[in-house]
Amino acid sequence: MLATMKATERRSRQREELRAEILRAARGIVLGEGYRALTMRRIAEAIDYSAAAIYQYFENRDAIAASLMDQGFEELAASFEACAAIADPAARLEAVGRAYVAFGLDHPETYRLMFMEDPEMTASLLERETGRQGPGERAYGALIGPVAELAAAGRLQPGGEAQPIADALWSALHGMVALKLTCPQFPATPTDTLLDTMLRGFVRGFIR
Amino acid sequence: MLATMKATERRSRQREELRAEILRAARGIVLGEGYRALTMRRIAEAIDYSAAAIYQYFENRDAIAASLMDQGFEELAASFEACAAIADPAARLEAVGRAYVAFGLDHPETYRLMFMEDPEMTASLLERETGRQGPGERAYGALIGPVAELAAAGRLQPGGEAQPIADALWSALHGMVALKLTCPQFPATPTDTLLDTMLRGFVRGFIR
DNA sequence: GTCTATAGGCTGATAGAC
DNA sequence: GTCTATCAGCCTATAGAC
Numbered sequence: 001m002l003a004t005m006k007a008t009e010r011r012s013r014q015r016e017e018l019r020a021e022i023l024r025a026a027r028g029i030v031l032g033e034g035y036r037a038l039t040m041r042r043i044a045e046a047i048d049y050s051a052a053a054i055y056q057y058f059e060n061r062d063a064i065a066a067s068l069m070d071q072g073f074e075e076l077a078a079s080f081e082a083c084a085a086i087a088d089p090a091a092r093l094e095a096v097g098r099a100y101v102a103f104g105l106d107h108p109e110t111y112r113l114m115f116m117e118d119p120e121m122t123a124s125l126l127e128r129e130t131g132r133q134g135p136g137e138r139a140y141g142a143l144i145g146p147v148a149e150l151a152a153a154g155r156l157q158p159g160g161e162a163q164p165i166a167d168a169l170w171s172a173l174h175g176m177v178a179l180k181l182t183c184p185q186f187p188a189t190p191t192d193t194l195l196d197t198m199l200r201g202f203v204r205g206f207i208r
Numbered sequence: 209m210l211a212t213m214k215a216t217e218r219r220s221r222q223r224e225e226l227r228a229e230i231l232r233a234a235r236g237i238v239l240g241e242g243y244r245a246l247t248m249r250r251i252a253e254a255i256d257y258s259a260a261a262i263y264q265y266f267e268n269r270d271a272i273a274a275s276l277m278d279q280g281f282e283e284l285a286a287s288f289e290a291c292a293a294i295a296d297p298a299a300r301l302e303a304v305g306r307a308y309v310a311f312g313l314d315h316p317e318t319y320r321l322m323f324m325e326d327p328e329m330t331a332s333l334l335e336r337e338t339g340r341q342g343p344g345e346r347a348y349g350a351l352i353g354p355v356a357e358l359a360a361a362g363r364l365q366p367g368g369e370a371q372p373i374a375d376a377l378w379s380a381l382h383g384m385v386a387l388k389l390t391c392p393q394f395p396a397t398p399t400d401t402l403l404d405t406m407l408r409g410f411v412r413g414f415i416r
Numbered sequence: 417g418t419c420t421a422t423a424g425g426c427t428g429a430t431a432g433a434c
Numbered sequence: 435g436t437c438t439a440t441c442a443g444c445c446t447a448t449a450g451a452c
Contacts, residue, residue, distance in 0.1 A: 171387050
């Protein structure tokens with residue numbers, strides 16, 4: 001009985017490992033060659049298995065992409081949670097903004113998958129979360145939370161409301177990341193300068 | 209001699225017309241079904257010709273996409289030029305910002321093609337313009353021009369420089385459009401409110 | 417569980433008849 | 435100029451041997 005359990009455990013550990021290896025390979029392909037290069041054959045080649053074998057671990061190609069996105073949201077939420085300790089909401093908001101951009105630039109193709117590729121995939125992943133706090137909602141909360149705190153403390157510019165302001169900040173940060181990913185050379189301003197400029201304008205424009 | 213010229217003209221006019229019809233069809237397909245649905249066969253079906261016929265008018269599929277982008281930049285630059293009459297640079301800048309977002313939302317798939325799809329295609333199209341003012345450069349000029357004027361008039365917040373500020377505005381506007389196109393339902397704030405909020409923050413944050 | 421083989425689909429692009 | 439036929443290639447996913 002005990003021996004059987006150990007064997008079962010080992011088998012399931014091996015399963016998990018190959019699953020993880022598939023995801024690792026997929027991440028590498030998406031990172032290096034973009035989402036459209038993510039094919040079962042390419043993954044199979046990378047992990048030295050046949051394409052058919054992958055179907056034992058993932059229902060289909062979309063399930064692999066969804067897993068990558070999932071991990072991405074998880075990681076983004078985690079990097080936001082590292083900012084939670086900052087007491088001042090304005091400083092915390094700025095840190096979250098910097099973490100957001102850093103995440104996008106550090107994981108360009110995961111970011112692409114999460115926010116720039118397929119609206120339906122993004123939507124279905126976010127909608128799946130309605131029954132309690134998934135990582136997507138947690139991430140969004142980290143953005144709107146500090147703005148709401150500022151609003152409650154009367155520290156927003158007169159007439160400003162938390163939600164539109166948080167959404168405007170998110171849009172602006174997304175624009176910076178997205179533009180860097182799609183037209184790397186285009187906004188001529190270096191990334192750091194651009195981010196500093198944007199955050200400074202944001203603080204001056206909305207917080208008092 | 210005269211008759212020959214007329215026939216030649218008529219033929220070339222017919223050529224232009226079919227070329228335009230191909231582009232119209234391509235635009236419709238990209239608009240309705242996205243860039244990946246833009247195939248020679250789908251275009252052929254739409255214009256009731258064979259796929260092979262299209263190669264008489266465009267070298268290949270990329271040339272068709274490039275033509276669509278070209279028209280997009282042309283149209284964007286034109287919509288910016290309609291703002292040129294506004295004397296006050298701050299008001300002109302705001303008008304340009306609104307025109308930019310309107311363009312993106314009115315031509316979602318052309319916008320996608322221009323700024324969200326293929327970095328190399330975007331880059332090659334913009335680089336082709338280096339020998340004098342193409343529509344891309346004209347469009348960028350409409351954005352940075354008013355900011356430079358504000359800088360020259362001492363109307364920027366202390367420490368602000370024209371280029372980073374213009375790039376930050378562009379990034380923010382791009383983010384708004386891009387997010388609306390990819391996750392239509394996501395920033396919960398209505399588009400108009402979001403744009404108003406963003407422009408108000410921008411003005412307060414950078415202009416004095 | 418993993419393989420090979422294959423069904424059944426799509427793609428861009430070209431050759432050659434008319 | 436336009437067609438049909440076709441090449442050569444890619445894809446997802448499955449069947450069935452082992």
